[in-house]
Structures are given as structure tokens and as C-alpha cells.
Amino acid sequence: xxxxxxxxxxxxxxxxxxxxxxxxxxxxxxxxxxxxxxxxxxxxxxxxxxxxxxxxxxxxxxxxxxxxxxxxxxxxxxxxxxxxxxxxxxxxxxxxxxxxxxxxxxxxxxxxxxxxxxxxxxxxxxxxxxxxxxxxxxxxxxxxxxxxxxxxxxxxxxxxxxxxxxxxxxxxxxxxxxxxxxxxxxxxxxxxxxxxxxxxxxxxxxxxxxxxxxxxxxxxxxxxxxxxxxxxxxxxxxxxxxxxxxxxxxxxxxxxxxxxxxxxxxxxxxxxxxxxxxxxxxxxxxxxxxxxxxxxxxxxxxxxxxxxxxxxxxxxxxxxxxxxxxxxxxxxxxxxxxxxxxxxxxxxxxxxxxxxxxxxxxxxxxxxxxxxxxxxxxxxxxxxxxxxxxxxxxxxxxxxxx
Numbered sequence: 087x088x089x090x091x092x093x094x095x096x097x098x099x100x101x102x103x104x105x106x107x108x109x110x111x112x113x114x115x116x117x118x119x120x121x122x123x124x125x126x127x128x129x130x131x132x133x134x135x136x137x138x139x140x141x142x143x144x145x146x147x148x149x150x151x152x153x154x155x156x157x158x159x160x161x162x163x164x165x166x167x168x169x170x171x172x173x174x175x176x177x178x179x180x181x182x183x184x185x186x187x188x189x190x191x192x193x194x195x196x197x198x199x200x201x202x203x204x205x206x207x208x209x210x211x212x213x214x215x216x217x218x219x220x221x222x223x224x225x226x227x228x229x230x231x232x233x234x235x236x237x238x239x240x241x242x243x244x245x246x247x248x249x250x251x252x253x254x255x256x257x258x259x260x261x262x263x264x265x266x267x268x269x270x271x272x273x274x275x276x277x278x279x280x281x282x283x284x285x286x287x288x289x290x291x292x293x294x295x296x297x298x299x300x301x302x303x304x305x306x307x308x309x310x311x312x313x314x315x316x317x318x319x320x321x322x323x324x325x326x327x328x329x330x331x332x333x334x335x336x337x338x339x340x341x342x343x344x345x346x347x348x349x350x351x352x353x354x355x356x357x358x359x360x361x362x363x364x365x366x367x368x369x370x371x372x373x374x375x376x377x378x379x380x381x382x383x384x385x386x387x388x389x390x391x392x393x394x395x396x397x398x399x400x401x402x403x404x405x406x407x408x409x410x411x412x413x414x415x416x417x418x419x420x421x422x423x424x425x426x427x428x429x430x431x432x433x434x435x436x437x438x439x440x441x442x443x444x445x446x447x448x449x450x451x452x453x454x455x456x457x458x459x460x461x462x463x464x465x466x467x468x469x470x471x472x473x474x475x476x477x478x479x480x481x482x483x484x485x486x487x488x
Contacts, residue, residue: 091220092129092213094246095119099227103136104151104192105464107163107399108372110339111426112227112253114319118250119157120152120228129219131210135230139198142210150193158395160321162401170404174397177366178330179411182404214244226251226287229409231275237282247284252276254289254423255296256343261418263343265375282308287314289424292445297424315449316426318433320406324339326434329412332368332473335412337405338419339428340381340396341374345418345441345459348382352466357389364393365473370405372398412444413472417441418459425449439468 100116103109109117124145132143155487157306170182196203223246226319230236231250240246255276261269279286280301286309288294294311301308313444321487338344349367357364373381384394397456400408409415414433417440425446438454446456457464 090152091222091371092130092131093123093126093249094133094214094221094223094381094476095123095243096223096225096227096229097151097322098133098134098229099142100148100151100155101195102136103155104195107158107165107331108401108458109155109159111116111316111424115251115253115316116227117155117317119224120148123224124149125169127239128420129212129213132224132285134198134199134237135233137147140205140207141196141198141203142415143196143203144206147193147195151195154192160402162382162404163399165399166399166404167407169399170401171401173368173395173397174327174409175406177333177368179327182327183325183407207478211243217245221246222249222361223247224249226441228253228272231278232271234274237278238358249285249287250279250283252279252293252297253288254293254421255300256421258300260421262344263341263376267343276300277304277306277390280304280308283309285309286311289314289316290445290448292448293423316424316429318426318430319433320409320430321400322433323405324403324434327407329366330409331366332413333368333411334414334416334469334472335368335370335418336418337370337409337430338417339371339374340369340377342376342380343420343422344371344374346377347380347383348418348459348462349373349416350387350394352469353393354389355385355462357393357454357464359424363468363473366395366413367416368397368401369394370397370408385417394472404428406434409436412436414439414455414469416465416469417446418457418465420459422446428454437472439465439472 097120098274101384103113132148133142134141174182221244230408237248257264257268257272288311289434291313291326294313298308336349340346351428353367411430415427417427419441428438428450430448438455441459442456455468
């Protein structure tokens with residue numbers, strides 16, 4: 087038997103994100119994990135699944151992919167640069183800092199049907215199936231854990247130890263915020279994890295508690311669990327965006343559980359009172375699902391037209407500058423497994439106003455203004471309190487209501 091186990095990293099999600107201009111939180115986790123795997127010594131394999139087909143990718147291709155995504159997400163693309171220029175104009179901030187945009191094309195990756203992939207996969211599978219070789223399979227994205235017998239098949243075929251990262255169970259615990267079928271799909275993932283995982287990593291004690299409670303509900307044992315909080319991934323060596331009007335920022339996909347609708351209703355009320363003195367609201371995220379009422383407010387509400395700006399696809403540097411220049415980061419979510427924007431805002435010195443969720447208190451490194459996600463009047467009050475002199479009252483406003 088070899089001195090250390092062969093390490094198989096599942097890069098299915100990363101491969102599917104090869105053309106994305108900007109990442110989600112889970113994308114960042116898998117990108118970081120791929121970087122760690124590339125630095126490992128010993129036998130390291132990169133494994134992907136698409137539909138019913140699985141295959142192994144060349145180490146050099148994954149190295150090129152991680153390099154490309156790091157550059158693209160950090161420097162940005164022309165799409166993101168256009169959004170940044172429009173955002174700066176909207177806020178009266180002049181032109182954004184010139185950036186050397188990423189011009190790197192996504193590397194060509196061997197697909198599952200390529201002859202070289204078939205040959206490589208046969209060799210890898212033969213090595214991993216040899217009982218003399220210990221194997222660890224690592225998956226940090228939930229990807230295809232819902233496939234019947236997937237994890238059991240890896241244990242049977244390779245004798246693999248299964249090492250998984252579990253982000254949250256929100257589709258199970260809050261199915262009303264998810265697409266049809268997602269709750270059942272996510273429950274299959276969790277049941278597979280509980281039945282087959284040898285080790286589980288989670289992002290917070292709140293997620294650990296949630297996992298334990300669901301395992302008890304399902305009558306399944308809990309594997310050994312470790313808690314590894316996510317770290318801020320945005321650069322801090324940036325200049326804050328200097329706007330000529332106060333603005334606030336909300337970071338995340340525009341989906342039901344993020345509760346953007348509350349902010350928009352609050353902004354409509356503020357606009358009716360303050361008129362031209364209304365602060366701006368920047369929504370830094372792509373449009374998601376099941377949110378037609380929220381999209382209608384953004385698209386068609388006259389009272390919001392001059393005060394709300396959607397900013398998807400910003401580069402990491404542009405997003406960091408926007409967060410750093412904001413009066414506060416707003417996060418009125420109904421449910422979260424972690425709350426990475428809070429950690430990133432704190433790293434950039436920006437105050438936070440967020441829902442009074444247990445997980446937010448856990449992951450925050452400093453006091454923040456905690457408000458019920460249903461208390462629109464209180465959100466309005468706190469937001470207006472941040473619209474004074476930025477250098478004095480604003481940075482201390484986190485003590486409001488404490």
C-alpha cells in the first residue's frame with residue numbers, strides 16, 4: 087500500500103463554471119480546493135461527472151482552469167467592466183479605476199467522450215480500484231450527491247473514504263424559497279452524505295446543528311464533523327468607491343430567501359420622504375428564480391428608478407471597492423448557511439446591517455446592527471441613520487438598538 091492515500095477531487099462544478107464571469111460562494115470554495123489539490127504531493131486525480139458520464143481530467147488542464155478563473159474573477163471581463171462604468175456613473179463617482187481586464191480564454195477541457203479522456207479514465211480507475219491503494223474522494227460542492235448510488239459506488243469500486251463539505255440544508259428546511267423539486271433533491275444529497283461520508287466539513291456551528299437535527303429526524307448517524315468557517319476572498323488593497331451620494335450595497339443572487347423585496351419596499355418609502363436626497367441601493371448579484379414581484383419593482387417602479395442599481399458580474403476588485411465605499415452592507419436574508427458578504431464587509435471596514443440570524447452572530451467578527459427580516463420600519467430607521475456624516479455617526483451606527 088502507498089504511504090498516503092490517492093486523493094480524488096471532484097471538480098464537476100468548477101468545470102461547469104469555465105465560462106462564468108463571476109463566482110458564487112460555493113464556486114470560490116471549489117476553486118480554493120482545486121488550488122490546494124494542485125499543491126499536493128503524491129497521487130492526485132481530478133474527477134468530474136456530467137449527466138450519466140464521469141471522467142478524469144489532466145492535472146495541467148485543471149491548473150490552467152484554476153489560473154483562468156482566478157484571473158477572470160479578480161480582474162473581471164468586459165461585461166463586468168461595463169457594469170462598473172455604469173455603476174460609477176449612477177453614483178456620480180466619475181470613471182472606475184482602469185483595470186487590465188482578463189482576456190484569457192477558458193482552456194479547452196477534455197470532455198467525457200474524448201478518446202484521451204476514455205483512456206485516462208480507464209488507467210485512473212484501474213489504479214484507484216487496486217486494493218493496494220488507499221483512496222480519499224473529496225467533494226466540496228454538493229454536486230451530484232443526489233445521484234442514486236453515487237457515493238456507495240465509489241466506496242465499492244475504489245474502497246474510497248468519502249470526505250465532503252456540506253454548505254447548508256436550506257432547500258430542506260426552507261423549501262418555500264427553493265425551486266420545485268429542490269427540497270427532495272437536497273434531501274437525497276443529505277441522506278447520501280449521512281449514509282456514506284467518512285468525514286464531513288461544515289462552514290459554521292449553525293450548519294453543524296442543522297445537520298445533526300436533520301440526521302436525527304431521518305434516523306441516520308452523523309459522521310465525524312469539523313467546522314471550517316469560510317474566509318473573505320475579496321482583495322483589501324483597493325480604493326473605496328468615492329460616490330457623490332450616500333449608497334448602500336446588498337451582495338448576493340436576487341432570490342427569494344435573500345429578501346431583496348423588503349429593501350425595495352423600504353427604498354420606495356424612503357424615496358417618498360427624501361426625494362432627490364434618497365441614498366442609492368446597489369444590488370450586487372445576478373437575478374435568480376421565483377422572484378417576479380421583486381424583478382417587477384426593479385424594472386417598473388418609477389420611485390426606484392433613480393435610486394436602485396443592479397450590478398451583476400463585477401470583478402472582485404470592483405466589488406471590493408463598492409463594498410468599501412458603501413455606508414453599510416445590507417443583508418436582510420430569511421435564511422443562510424454562513425453569510426460570506428458579512429465577513430467580506432468587515433474585512434473592508436464597512437458596517438453591516440443584517441437579519442438577526444444566529445449564524446450571522448456566529449460568523450461576524452464585530453458587532454453589527456441586527457434587525458428582523460420582517461421589520462421594514464426598523465430597516466428604514468437604521469438605513470436613514472446611516473445617511474449623515476460618514477466620518478462620524480455612520481461607522482458607529484452599529485451600536486444602534488444594542
